[in-house]
Amino acid sequence: MPAHVKQKIAGWGGWPRVECAVFRPEKRRGIADVLANGEQPHYIARGLGRSYGDVAVNPGGGVINTTRLNRMIAFDENAGVLECEAGVSLEEILETFVPRGWFLPVTPGTKFVTVGGAIANDVHGKNHHIDGTFGEHVDRITLLTPTGSIITCSPKQNEDVFWATVGGIGLTGIILTATIRLQRITSAYIKVDYRQCTNLDALLAAIRETDDKYKYSVAWVDCIAKGAKLGRSVLMSGDHVAANELPSQYGHALSIPHKSKKNVPFNLPGFLLNPLSIGAFNKLFYAVHPSKQGQITDYDKYFYPLDAIHNWNRGYGKNGFAQYQATFPHDGVEGLVKLLEKLSASGRASFLAVLKRMGPGSKGLLSHPIDGWTLTLDIPVKDGIVQFLNESDELVAQYNGRLYTAKDSCTRPEVFAAMYPRIKEFKAIKAKLDPAGKLSSRLARRCGIVEGPVEP
Amino acid sequence: MSNSVAIAATAAPVSGPGTVIVIGVTSAIARALAGEFAKHGHDLIVASRDIEETNAIATDLSVRHNVKVISKYFEAEIFGTHATFVDECIRDANGSLDGVVIGFGFMDEQSVAEAKFEVARRTIDVNVTATISVCEKFATQFETTRRGFIIGISSVAGDRGRQTNYIYGASKAAMTTYLQGLRNRLFKSGVHVLTVKPGFVDTKMTFGLPLPGPLVATPEAAARAIYNANEAKKNTAYVPWFWRYIMLIIGSIPEFQFKKMKL
Ligand SMILES: Cc1cc2nc3c(=O)[nH]c(=O)nc-3n(C[C@H](O)[C@H](O)[C@H](O)COP(=O)(O)OP(=O)(O)OC[C@H]3O[C@@H](n4cnc5c(N)ncnc54)[C@H](O)[C@@H]3O)c2cc1C
Ligand SMILES: NC(=O)c1ccc[n+]([C@@H]2O[C@H](COP(=O)([O-])OP(=O)(O)OC[C@H]3O[C@@H](n4cnc5c(N)ncnc54)[C@H](OP(=O)(O)O)[C@@H]3O)[C@@H](O)[C@H]2O)c1
Numbered sequence: 086m087p088a089h090v091k092q093k094i095a096g097w098g099g100w101p102r103v104e105c106a107v108f109r110p111e112k113r114r115g116i117a118d119v120l121a122n123g124e125q126p127h128y129i130a131r132g133l134g135r136s137y138g139d140v141a142v143n144p145g146g147g148v149i150n151t152t153r154l155n156r157m158i159a160f161d162e163n164a165g166v167l168e169c170e171a172g173v174s175l176e177e178i179l180e181t182f183v184p185r186g187w188f189l190p191v192t193p194g195t196k197f198v199t200v201g202g203a204i205a206n207d208v209h210g211k212n213h214h215i216d217g218t219f220g221e222h223v224d225r226i227t228l229l230t231p232t233g234s235i236i237t238c239s240p241k242q243n244e245d246v247f248w249a250t251v252g253g254i255g256l257t258g259i260i261l262t263a264t265i266r267l268q269r270i271t272s273a274y275i276k277v278d279y280r281q282c283t284n285l286d287a288l289l290a291a292i293r294e295t296d297d298k299y300k301y302s303v304a305w306v307d308c309i310a311k312g313a314k315l316g317r318s319v320l321m322s323g324d325h326v327a328a329n330e331l332p333s334q335y336g337h338a339l340s341i342p343h344k345s346k347k348n349v350p351f352n353l354p355g356f357l358l359n360p361l362s363i364g365a366f367n368k369l370f371y372a373v374h375p376s377k378q379g380q381i382t383d384y385d386k387y388f389y390p391l392d393a394i395h396n397w398n399r400g401y402g403k404n405g406f407a408q409y410q411a412t413f414p415h416d417g418v419e420g421l422v423k424l425l426e427k428l429s430a431s432g433r434a435s436f437l438a439v440l441k442r443m444g445p446g447s448k449g450l451l452s453h454p455i456d457g458w459t460l461t462l463d464i465p466v467k468d469g470i471v472q473f474l475n476e477s478d479e480l481v482a483q484y485n486g487r488l489y490t491a492k493d494s495c496t497r498p499e500v501f502a503a504m505y506p507r508i509k510e511f512k513a514i515k516a517k518l519d520p521a522g523k524l525s526s527r528l529a530r531r532c533g534i535v536e537g538p539v540e541p
Numbered sequence: 542m543s544n545s546v547a548i549a550a551t552a553a554p555v556s557g558p559g560t561v562i563v564i565g566v567t568s569a570i571a572r573a574l575a576g577e578f579a580k581h582g583h584d585l586i587v588a589s590r591d592i593e594e595t596n597a598i599a600t601d602l603s604v605r606h607n608v609k610v611i612s613k614y615f616e617a618e619i620f621g622t623h624a625t626f627v628d629e630c631i632r633d634a635n636g637s638l639d640g641v642v643i644g645f646g647f648m649d650e651q652s653v654a655e656a657k658f659e660v661a662r663r664t665i666d667v668n669v670t671a672t673i674s675v676c677e678k679f680a681t682q683f684e685t686t687r688r689g690f691i692i693g694i695s696s697v698a699g700d701r702g703r704q705t706n707y708i709y710g711a712s713k714a715a716m717t718t719y720l721q722g723l724r725n726r727l728f729k730s731g732v733h734v735l736t737v738k739p740g741f742v743d744t745k746m747t748f749g750l751p752l753p754g755p756l757v758a759t760p761e762a763a764a765r766a767i768y769n770a771n772e773a774k775k776n777t778a779y780v781p782w783f784w785r786y787i788m789l790i791i792g793s794i795p796e797f798q799f800k801k802m803k804l
Contacts, residue, residue: 090749111569111745112594153569153745156601181605 089125089147097398098137099405100466100494103144103527103540107131111153113170116259117229119149120523127525127537130255132199133174136206137408138494139527140254145541146525149259151201157181158262165267166224171201171260178267179384184339187267188325188384190222194439196389201260206491207252207452211301211323211388214444218454220251221447222266228258231523235261240448249514252449254490256515256524256534271328272338275301275387277380278322281371285316285422289458292320292442300324301387305374306438307367308462311429315422318440319374323387332381341383348395352403404466407474407494412443412459413486420484421458424477428462433473435462450511451534453489461492471495490528498533508534558582559637562630563644564615564675567594569744570694571644573764579606581768583639586630588615617645617671618663627678640690640733640771641679643672648746654708661708668712673719680723683732690733692771693720697738697779700788703804724776736777737767740784 088108095102108119108128120128125147132151134141142148155172165187167178175189176196182188191203191210198208207220216222225239228250236258238247250257278299282288288304296302299322310317328338391397398406413420428435439461443454464470474495481488487504488496502508512534522535529535563575566587575585579602587602589595592614599612611633615626631638647667654661676691683689698706699713717736724734741747741757758766763780770778779785791804 088749109745109748112567112591113597114593156597157604158597158600160604177605 094142096137097135098407099398101139103142105143105148107148107150109150109153116149121233127523129526130259132202133197135195135198136491138492140490143526167267168264170262173200182267183273186270186339188270190266190268191216191219192388195392200263204251204260204263205255207447207449209454211303213454214296214442215300218447220449223263225264226250226260227262229261230258231519245514248448249450249511252452256529257518270325272326272331273341273384274326274331274381275323275384276326277382278378279374280320280376282318282320284314288316288318295322296442304440306440308428308435308438309364309367315425341385346395349397349399352399401465406463406465408463408492410461410489410492411481411486412455412457413484414455414457417484417486420486421460423480433464438462450507451505496532501532559639560584560634561639562586562641564588565645566598567591568644569760570742570763572598573760574642574767575602577764577768579608584609586611586633588613590616617667620674623674631682642692644694648709651706664708664712669715672716680727684730687730692735694737697740697784697788701791733774735771737780739763739780
């Protein structure tokens with residue numbers, strides 16, 4: 086019998102933490118064996134657990150950790166096309182292919198993410214306004230369906246299964262392998278322009294004016310600043326540096342300095358992060374990032390500043406935190422302002438708030454991005470958090486905005502369905518692929534995508 | 542002694558990284574160690590009893606590191622197949638053989654090994670008999686070419702017998718002693734033998750065991766430590782290093798006390 090271990094696991098936010106039967110197959114056949122064995126009522130795949138909420142946990146059922154199925158299968162050096170198992174991490178892809186002149190087509194703010202996880206949440210990066218989501222750079226997926234067959238899907242073959250699986254949060258099957266297109270680079274460096282913006286209006290104007298000129302763009306927003314300063318921010322726009330533009334002091338253009346990693350070995354006491362300390366941090370961040378042009382930085386520092394501190398999530402203490410990411414269509418900017426106002430008034434300070442303009446969404450039925458504005462923040466778990474988040478959800482829905490499965494931990498079914506109108510199509514495909522309901526997660530049940538009690 | 546040193550120093554010169562053979566490559570430690578060697582430019586021959594998985598691992602290593610990787614079938618318990626296996630490895634390394642890693646090993650729960658003799662026997666067959674069978678053949682080859690290394694993955698469990706895993710422990714004690722003697726014999730031929738004693742490594746052998754988290758190493762970290770120990774020509778490497786001290790303490794408890802303890 087495939088061995089499992091009962092573990093209390095959570096997403097990256099550490100909340101909610103629930104007991105699941107965790108499997109970790111090390112052989113390709115292993116996943117099919119776990120599903121076929123059927124000792125648990127249902128299962129969900131889990132990559133590196135970097136989703137914040139409950140999308141990769143499954144209380145009362147099984148969780149299949151895919152991280153040991155991380156073999157690369159083929160690489161086309163001319164086209165930059167990589168075929169690999171779904172457990173390969175973005176870090177491994179960077180380590181292997183940056184020195185050969187290839188970079189990820191799309192990357193989230195951490196490289197400790199698996200290819201399977203990147204597809205299942207159809208993740209986006211700082212280049213969404215130019216390049217779209219990760220799923221839009223996937224040529225092919227092999228999927229182990231819950232009934233045990235293996236099917237290949239792509240934008241041309243089994244198209245419906247493909248776009249249900251891209252952003253399908255693991256509910257259509259287990260992604261075994263994927264073929265992805267990398268992008269050419271000639272250096273491992275990014276040149277960044279920083280622009281300070283005194284408030285939200287200034288920021289939105291700056292983004293509208295400059296976004297098309299840069300491949301990457303994202304703004305850090307001070308959530309403590311109120312009134313006329315609401316939305317005080319630093320816009321950071323970047324592009325890859327061409328090898329011939331890179332000053333010689335950087336040495337070999339495709340290698341970057343090795344960094345030692347810092348670690349947060351245990352949960353810090355929650356009181357360390359309070360409105361005062363976060364406010365001080367935010368002021369400091371603003372002060373040390375005056376407007377300046379053409380700062381050269383390596384890709385690691387630019388894309389993954391938080392990865393330098395291992396287990397940084399423990400900084401929020403043992404109660405954990407929720408991450409909240411809401412995306413509003415262009416005509417819902419008012420909702421964005423109200424959400425910021427609500428947050429800054431609540432004292433539920435956020436350590437990190439990030440604002441970005443999104444481009445048009447992908448064809449993924451449950452894929453998150455829509456053309457508009459996305460705001461992401463951390464909210465430490467304290468009394469009343471569920472109510473606070475549910476109220477925020479209502480606000481988001483009212484302005485036709487939507488929340489992101491990779492971050493969510495509280496949204497209710499009615500609200501989720503309103504945010505994701507294509508849920509009906511998704512359910513129809515899911516019913517065909519998974520008639521017995523073998524794939525389920527806490528999020529899937531909580532948001533009403535799948536029937537069943539949220540927790541047993 | 543000084544004589545031996547002189548002989549060791551005149552061993553055949555090595556020109557660039559050659560081929561390393563990793564047997565039992567479906568072990569996460571062995572796979573990661575194969576990756577360390579490939580990263581440093583070595584071609585590889587990898588083997589295990591699961592040819593499909595071995596092929597997947599071989600392809601992965603060659604895609605990641607741009608080295609040549611050959612995969613082979615190897616079953617530890619069918620001793621009669623070992624001579625052909627070793628001959629083929631030597632042939633395929635084509636004169637560039639640098640060394641061999643013994644990565645296969647077997648452990649079942651102590652209670653199972655106590656109750657079922659075939660499990661106890663398999664523990665000895667895989668960890669001891671097969672190790673000896675394979676290593677003797679490579680040793681003879683390395684003696685003739687006067688170069689090479691053998692890395693054997695033993696265990697801290699062989700340092701002291703404990704009620705919770707003494708059958709596996711006994712097999713690892715035998716393996717450690719065997720490698721020690723082999724090191725002594727091959728020294729004069731310039732051949733290095735490294736005994737690796739992992740503490741806890743997060744692999745399928747230990748998945749699900751209630752281990753103290755901070756003491757458990759990742760296979761990748763273990764592999765880096767093993768690679769470095771081999772480069773430094775260490776004789777015994779505790780992995781991670783602090784296990785040397787843990788075992789020193791465990792080893793220093795007098796037997797009359799130790800026998801009463803639950804460890
Ligand atoms: C610091 C930080 C920054 C981030 N920045 C961004 C960002 O900028 N943009 C963004 O979009 N996201 C961002 N994220 C979120 C992260 O990119 C996603 O949550 C991603 O999906 C995590 O991948 P994972 O491998 O950890 O998957 P998990 O979190 O373990 O799982 C995520 C989902 O993928 C499914 N899944 C995993 N493997 C498979 C498989 N083989 N087959 C089928 N389903 C599978 C799971 O079932 C689950 O539904 C960030 C997260 C962190 C911690
Ligand atoms: N993990 C630890 O904490 C730890 C601690 C101390 C020592 N060790 C030692 O480290 C080595 C590697 O173990 P691991 O932890 O990586 O666990 P593992 O994945 O179970 O590795 C054991 C390896 O031995 C192979 N094997 C077992 N019986 C075999 C047989 N009859 N014929 C051929 N191959 C056989 C296995 O093949 P299959 O994949 O086909 O089963 C697998 O490749 C072992 O010697 C182990 O004793 C491990």
